[in-house]
Amino acid sequence: MVFFEHHGMEKQESFRAFTMTTQRFPLHFHRAYELLFVHDGELQVTIDQTVYDLNKHDMAFIFPNQVHELKAKDGSNISIVLFSPELIGRFFMDYKGFVPTNNVIHLGETPNVEGLTSIYRQKSFLYDVCGRLVDHTDFRPIEHSTKTEAFHQILLYVDAHFGEDCTLKAVAKDVQYDYAYLSKLFIHMTNMSFTEYVNHYRVSQACYMLKNSQRSIGEIAISCGYTNLRSFNRNFKRIVGDSPKVFRELGGGGDEGGGNRAS
Template sequence: MKAYHENRLYHSTLPFSCDYSHNLNFLAHWHNDLELMYVCEGSIRMGINLESRVLHKGDMAFCSSGDIHYYDSSDCESTILLLIFNPQLIGSPGGWPKDVRLTSPFITAGDTNTAAGIQLLSRASQLILQLNQESEAQLPQHELFITGMLYELCGMILRHLPCEPADQKKDKRRMTSMKIMQAVLDYLETHYSSMITLEDAAKQADMSLFYFSRFFKSTTGMSFISYLNHIRVNKAEEMLLNTDKSIIDIALDCGFTNVRTFNRVFKQFRHNTPSSLR
């Protein structure tokens, strides 16, 4: 599970992936790649920028380039199909969409009561499943089929979803806020082993403590300390599995002040103790 800015790595020459995931939890992050999530079964909470929704079977969400987004399966059970691809595949290597913004990134049955909305959900779900089949089967010329379906999918999103023209002033304010948050997430990823406080992060964002705390939670879906501890536990888990370092050294290397706190936080997030991985 990566936080902050994710540089997508693909397992083929085609910058595209389409995979099923069960009960996905993923910290707030962003990338230039486009991401479409389709709920196959159950429910899952997803946050995109400052908006979050609990999505149910048949619902979708679309992340444009640079959108900060997270997945939270706490108290939920779900199977989702996650489609991620580089916008160069639809002729927009710098990011997509270009001159408009989606009014909302969420595509749900409750919101799409028009004929166009129903058509979008129906056809988009078909395309997503076909894209997964092409990706898995790897038949001759599958790259052409995948690229063609991605063009159709993105064309349908722009045709049928409410959009608004890019507002330079509004977009500038939004991008400024997102860049501030991106910088903070990068800061936490780089300095997680240090004693970072909420005050330190607020100073990094040049915001008041009160405003930053609310802004951080609305963007990431969790409190500052919970997000930081998630990063630390992820790093500690990697070290427990891949190094011979002692548990106390790992705890200190990952920013915990003592083993007792490390054990408590690790068990809170992983439901077992660090020593159980040894």
């Protein structure tokens, strides 16, 4: 799990490849490009309110600042690559201000992205993927609107404050928008209430902590914004399907501090 919005903000070129370890990560966006590869199973990706159903050997190519959500079926094997725009500078400049009309490509086979250990292999691989995308789809200008900017501000606020008393009233005060307007906008963009989204976001962060630290369940609940352990357990089981204890036992713990890794 990760604060996705920070990806691509590094001063140096960045390329990160890893495996998806939870079945869902709620709506988010970031400056980095993101590639999703399905080795086995199924993955549903929502990108700027367009829903794609990916199967084995499919790839999704997500552009900077495209709002997206991931939902994988149990047992699916998904690889994720996050990389800074500077790694593909020519492509980034040529298509700056545009996004694909179709973000998904079917590949003949799924690449071993974790084996791309040198900068030369990484850039060669990424430019090949860019070439496939250009051959596969058209591009459309990014639509900048007040609604989109307001929605982005809501997501950024949750990312920064999910460990606190994170309410839509607090968001409205911080971003200086009308509460009723933000409430209607959020439901329109996500088909869920703001409170439900915050619960999903908190649980997704808790999943990472349960797998990658030795902190107690109570400590994790508090760090994710829950003041009541019973409420945390109830929401966790409703969203994940297992209790936090069972989830940790099935997934196994890890070393403290796993850094910024993805879901």
